[in-house]
Amino acid sequence: MASLHVALSSLPGPSFRPTGKLVIRCSADRQALFNRIAPVYDNLNDLLSLGQHRIWKRMAVSWSGAKEGDDVLDICCGSGDLTFLLSEKVGSHGxxxxxxxxxxxxxxxxxxxxxxxKTCYKNIK
Structure with missing residues (x-):
């Protein structure tokens, strides 16, 4: 079984101060982890990618082929970065x-x- 190991010292909140590592073995653990890191998720992306994630996301939207008026789905959208970029691409009619x-x-x-x-951000669900 695949596991994800996370250093707990980098997670927010008072309950995340134990030493050692948390082993994530199931989807409920993974979901709980992403719920906990939500407040620092964007900053974490900046730190881990040295800001490159912004370029990668713009490239992904460009390669998606999304155009004005399209309906698009961002699966695993996180805090919405790609969803916002896709919304700009499809405009207020998408x-x-x-x-x-x-x-x-x-x-x-x-x-x-x-x-x-921007009005295109009103079309996000």
């Missing part, structure tokens, strides 16, 4: 849907959406 198994990630995406003013 629709972008972000889907994630982490409720906290979806809450972060929803909060970020409310802070954006």
């Amino acid at each position: 629709k972008a849907v972000g889907l994630d198994f982490s409720n906290e990630q979806l809450l972060m995406a929803s909060t970020r959406q409310k802070l954006r003013s």
Whole structure:
């Protein structure tokens, strides 16, 4: 069985101060991890990729072939970065849907959406 090992010292919150490693063996553990890191997910992406994730995401949207008026689905959308970029691509006549198994990630995406003013961001579900 594949496992994901995470150093707990880098996770937010008072309950994440034990020493050692957390072994994630099932989808519920993985979901709980992504719920816990949601507040720092974007910063973590910046740190781990040295900011390159922004370029990769723009490249992915470009390669997707999405165009004005399309309906698009972002699976495992996290905090919504790709969903927002796809929404810009499909415009106000298209629709972008972000889907994630982490409720906290979806809450972060929803909060970020409310802070954006372009009309194309109103077409995100």
